[in-house]
Amino acid sequence: MMRHQYHWRSLTLAGFLAFFALTILVQIIRIQTSPDAAVFKAQAENFSGTYRTIYPERGEIYDRNGHLLAGNQTVYAVSVNLDEVTDPYAMALTLSTYLALDYNETLGYLLDPPEGKHNLTFKDFVPADQAAALQELQRQMAVQAAGTGVPSRLSGLEFQAHLQRSYPENALASNVIGFVSREGRGYFGVEEKYNDLLAGVPTQVWVPEDPNRALEIPKVPDGTTLILTINRDLQAATEQILDDALNQYGAQNGAIIVMDPKTGEILAMAVTPRMDLNQFWNYDSIYNTAADYNRAVSMPYEPGSVVKILTMAAALDSGTIQPNTSYFDTGVFEVGGIKIQNWDGRPWGTQDMLGCLQHSLNVCLAWISTSMGRDNFYGYMERFGLGRPTGVDLAGEAAGRLKVPGDSDWSEADLGTNSFGQGLTATPLQMIAAASAIANDGRMVVPHVLYAMVRNEQQVNIPPALGGSPITQQTADTLNEMLALSLEQEASLALLPGYRLAGKTGTGQIPTPGLGYISDQTNASFIGWGPVDDPQFMIYVWLERPSASIWGSDTAAPVFSQVAERTVILLDIPPDSVRQQLANK
Amino acid sequence: MTTIQNVAHFVHAYRQAPWRVQRQWTGAFLLALLAVSMVSALYLEINARAALIGREIQALEFEIASVQRANADLSTRLAILQSKSNMEARAGALGFRLAERGEIHYLVVPGYSAPQAVQLAETQPPLSPPSIPPEYTQSLLEWLAEKMRASSGAGQ
Numbered sequence: 001m002m003r004h005q006y007h008w009r010s011l012t013l014a015g016f017l018a019f020f021a022l023t024i025l026v027q028i029i030r031i032q033t034s035p036d037a038a039v040f041k042a043q044a045e046n047f048s049g050t051y052r053t054i055y056p057e058r059g060e061i062y063d064r065n066g067h068l069l070a071g072n073q074t075v076y077a078v079s080v081n082l083d084e085v086t087d088p089y090a091m092a093l094t095l096s097t098y099l100a101l102d103y104n105e106t107l108g109y110l111l112d113p114p115e116g117k118h119n120l121t122f123k124d125f126v127p128a129d130q131a132a133a134l135q136e137l138q139r140q141m142a143v144q145a146a147g148t149g150v151p152s153r154l155s156g157l158e159f160q161a162h163l164q165r166s167y168p169e170n171a172l173a174s175n176v177i178g179f180v181s182r183e184g185r186g187y188f189g190v191e192e193k194y195n196d197l198l199a200g201v202p203t204q205v206w207v208p209e210d211p212n213r214a215l216e217i218p219k220v221p222d223g224t225t226l227i228l229t230i231n232r233d234l235q236a237a238t239e240q241i242l243d244d245a246l247n248q249y250g251a252q253n254g255a256i257i258v259m260d261p262k263t264g265e266i267l268a269m270a271v272t273p274r275m276d277l278n279q280f281w282n283y284d285s286i287y288n289t290a291a292d293y294n295r296a297v298s299m300p301y302e303p304g305s306v307v308k309i310l311t312m313a314a315a316l317d318s319g320t321i322q323p324n325t326s327y328f329d330t331g332v333f334e335v336g337g338i339k340i341q342n343w344d345g346r347p348w349g350t351q352d353m354l355g356c357l358q359h360s361l362n363v364c365l366a367w368i369s370t371s372m373g374r375d376n377f378y379g380y381m382e383r384f385g386l387g388r389p390t391g392v393d394l395a396g397e398a399a400g401r402l403k404v405p406g407d408s409d410w411s412e413a414d415l416g417t418n419s420f421g422q423g424l425t426a427t428p429l430q431m432i433a434a435a436s437a438i439a440n441d442g443r444m445v446v447p448h449v450l451y452a453m454v455r456n457e458q459q460v461n462i463p464p465a466l467g468g469s470p471i472t473q474q475t476a477d478t479l480n481e482m483l484a485l486s487l488e489q490e491a492s493l494a495l496l497p498g499y500r501l502a503g504k505t506g507t508g509q510i511p512t513p514g515l516g517y518i519s520d521q522t523n524a525s526f527i528g529w530g531p532v533d534d535p536q537f538m539i540y541v542w543l544e545r546p547s548a549s550i551w552g553s554d555t556a557a558p559v560f561s562q563v564a565e566r567t568v569i570l571l572d573i574p575p576d577s578v579r580q581q582l583a584n585k
Numbered sequence: 586m587t588t589i590q591n592v593a594h595f596v597h598a599y600r601q602a603p604w605r606v607q608r609q610w611t612g613a614f615l616l617a618l619l620a621v622s623m624v625s626a627l628y629l630e631i632n633a634r635a636a637l638i639g640r641e642i643q644a645l646e647f648e649i650a651s652v653q654r655a656n657a658d659l660s661t662r663l664a665i666l667q668s669k670s671n672m673e674a675r676a677g678a679l680g681f682r683l684a685e686r687g688e689i690h691y692l693v694v695p696g697y698s699a700p701q702a703v704q705l706a707e708t709q710p711p712l713s714p715p716s717i718p719p720e721y722t723q724s725l726l727e728w729l730a731e732k733m734r735a736s737s738g739a740g741q
Contacts, residue, residue, distance in 0.1 A: 057653060057657065060660075062703060062705065064702040064703060065700075065702070065703055066703035066705065067664070067667070067669075068660065068661065068663075068664035071657060071660055071661035071664055072657040072661065073657060073658050073661045073662075074654045074655075074657070074658050128658070161651070161654055162654075163654060163657055166661045168661060168664035168665040168667075168668045169664075169668050169669060169670075170668075170670075172668075172669060210639070211635075211636045211637075211638075211639025211640045211642070211643060212632075212635050212636055212639050213639070214638075214639035214640070214642035214643050214646075217642075217643070217646055225705065227702065227703060227705060229702075232669060233669065236669045451702055452702070452705075454705045454706045457706050457707065458706055458707065458708065459704060459705055459706040459707065459708050460708070461708070496686075497686075498686070565686055568686070569683075569684060569686060569689065572699065574691040575691075578691045582691075582693060585693060
């Protein structure tokens with residue numbers, strides 16, 4: 001009897017447990033398939049990880065000798081976890097004191113946060129030292145509160161570290177580098193041109209909290225590091241010379257470019273005004289237009305007589321003239337109904353082509369361009385790249401303007417005036433790129449500032465690119481010699497003792513709407529290179545509206561000489577005599 | 586009934602005794618329970634270890650990011666210390682000045698080559714990462730499947 005009773009009890013208990021287990025199983029299945037299942041899954045998903053946009057570390061920018069021009073430094077986003085705040089008054093007071101925030105506004109956000117917000121960021125891009133002071137205060141208050149059993153009055157204060165662009169050289173080469181906004185976008189210069197490479201690819205990723213899925217945390221590659229062709233020391237020296245020149249000659253603004261004429265590598269590019277890149281928010285107060293940021297590439301102007309070297313190159317190359325071709329200068333030349341005169345308004349009599357260049361005779365050059373014929377002349381000017389961008393790897397390059405026959409505003413008179421750099425516009429960079437053909441055996445180079453890229457532990461050096469061969473090597477050699485003789489015979493202020501240089505001044509009157517060309521306001525320019533037998537540098541100087549003298553020979557030429565002097569020192573280019581001795585050994 | 590028959594009957598009765606059948610069932614159940622417990626314990630152990638390693642990976646990821654930021658900070662601070670203006674000021678304080686053109690003497694140094702632009706990284710392709718043998722990553726089933734595929738491939 002006892003045995004039977006025990007058996008039934010066991011069966012009842014087993015049945016009850018089985019029923020209980022079955023109920024749980026049914027309930028599990030019911031929940032999994034119920035209409036609320038999606039809501040539960042979403043809730044679970046919310047706690048299993050977070051969507052985060054990962055911004056790769058922006059690539060650094062170095063000069064050609066490995067000096068850091070643009071790097072990154074840690075800054076902090078300071079936020080408050082509202083669920084953990086114990087004393088909103090203390091929190092508001094601390095934040096307003098340390099982060100220079102408005103106390104009442106901060107307190108308002110803490111007491112009455114926006115609907116559904118659990119975390120509020122009160123200030124981003126807080127410098128590391130400022131954040132460190134705040135963190136130290138939070139630590140001290142946590143230590144004080146530890147013994148009391150009451151949470152710290154600053155509990156809930158959180159710091160999110162991230163990187164921000166930093167420029168160790170401040171304003172140096174600011175026109176070449178550009179800057180990065182708070183949103184991480186590059187503006188101007190290299191920062192804009194190579195923004196995609198530098199920034200990498202910001203990626204929104206799912207970061208699991210589950211440690212078993214730790215390997216799923218995605219790896220976002222950093223941005224590409226760039227090495228520029230810029231030589232920091234030469235850049236600094238060039239900027240200093242330019243600043244001094246503006247003071248000395250009373251010029252409003254200016255630009256100087258130093259380029260290797262064989263490779264197109266830009267060694268220095270100084271402009272005014274410049275900006276401390278660490279305070280990029282001052283942009284609006286420094287620049288009126290975007291073209292002001294880097295006038296060497298973005299601001300075309302009428303370059304004046306420096307264009308004569310292109311006209312002469314075209315005429316020599318086409319066979320229209322020879323160096324010894326003589327021309328009788330009467331002081332006036334009529335073309336397209338306008339009378340062209342020399343810079344001094346007087347006749348220079350019989351001149352050979354060297355004399356035309358040396359004395360910078362407009363009349364002679366206008367005769368040359370008309371002798372070439374419009375198609376021939378403009379064909380050469382286009383091959384020299386006038387009227388189209390050089391393709392330099394800097395943001396905001398302007399194309400300039402070269403009116404050609406067929407354009408509605410072109411007239412026969414332009415054929416004459418264009419020959420000496422009037423009626424056309426070009427940027428300093430276009431001029432230096434065009435003239436590189438003369439210094440580089442007839443081959444034009446494409447100017448560039450990118451020397452190499454570093455990515456995934458690999459450096460890729462960028463090979464130089466050619467921009468065409470508008471003239472032959474023979475023409476280039478002939479003109480090189482003529483321009484060197486021209487400087488020597490003129491006893492130009494551009495000369496540098498010990499080094500044979502070639503070059504040409506330019507004084508361009510400034511066209512003013514309604515007033516035409518104003519004679520007392522000019523653009524003074526100089527283009528030159530050296531050493532003539534093996535050109536290793538090419539320099540372009542532009543001074544805008546110098547007041548001490550309107551002539552390029554008085555202002556831009558001596559500036560060229562100063563830059564050339566620093567260039568030969570910094571690039572270790574020995575004087576010609578030493579170089580020839582070395583070559584003979 | 587012979588003695589042998591009696592013994593055989595006794596043995597048969599002994600084998601079919603209810604308490605003996607119960608004990609067999611209990612033994613089998615306990616064995617299954619032990620097996621399940623062992624597998625569960627193993628699973629828990631591995632899972633706990635994986636979670637621990639996962640946490641360590643997460644912590645290391647955080648540390649890597651932190652070290653990368655510290656590197657960027659140090660590199661920028663170094664660059665600020667070595668910036669053109671700072672170096673010029675320090676050189677000036679030490680009594681140095683820029684050399685003038687006439688003060689420079691050029692010497693012939695056999696074998697000297699002019700400095701080239703900076704090389705921040707190797708130009709040759711990077712080394713490939715070490716490969717992990719399949720024994721460390723393959724499951725038993727995957728290994729079997731591979732062997733079967735290999736044998737069927739060899740047979741064709």
